[in-house]
Amino acid sequence: MEKLSHMILKWEVSFSWQPFKISRQGLTLSYLFFVDDLLLFAKATETQVLVVKDCLKQFSLASGLIFNLEKSKLFISPNIHATFASRLSKVCGIPLTDDLGKYLEVPLIHKRASKKMYSYIIDRIMIKLDSWKGKILSLVGMRILIQSTTSAILLYNAIDSLTYLDV
Known part of the structure; x- marks a missing residue:
């Protein structure tokens, strides 16, 4: 996963990956890694969805690991219109959710x-x-x-x- 974090940071530096801004003047967030789970953050645009998908594809080719997008969940801010959120879900192939559930209870x-x-x-x-x-x-x-x-x-x-x- 360290390699994936380096890839994401490299894409951020090249301005391809646009991370999620926590506040207007605050920090940005592009990923959180846990033991065997990861959360990825990016702006809610079709371009960004494709960038994230491409980054995961390149990581899969380099590492031999495969991401199961059907087991993944796509959470999009409630501020984004529902039809646009559905379109982003179709573009990336990850089912849309409004509840991420629990992690370690x-x-x-x-x-x-x-x-x-x-x-x-x-x-x-x-x-x-x-x-x-x-x-x-x-x-x-x-x-x-x-x-x-x-x-x-x-x-x-x-x-x-x-x-x-x-x-």
């Missing part, structure tokens, strides 16, 4: 965060606490059990969320 958020998005954390904590025999513990023991359980679950989710933002 943490939702990939592509809109403003809400309480509902993180309600699964409270549910997990309640299931853990209900399954234990808290009745035989003293109040101090219950407190320690609750603190250790909740901090471990919250820490895991916080670290996973930071992973998406810090790369």
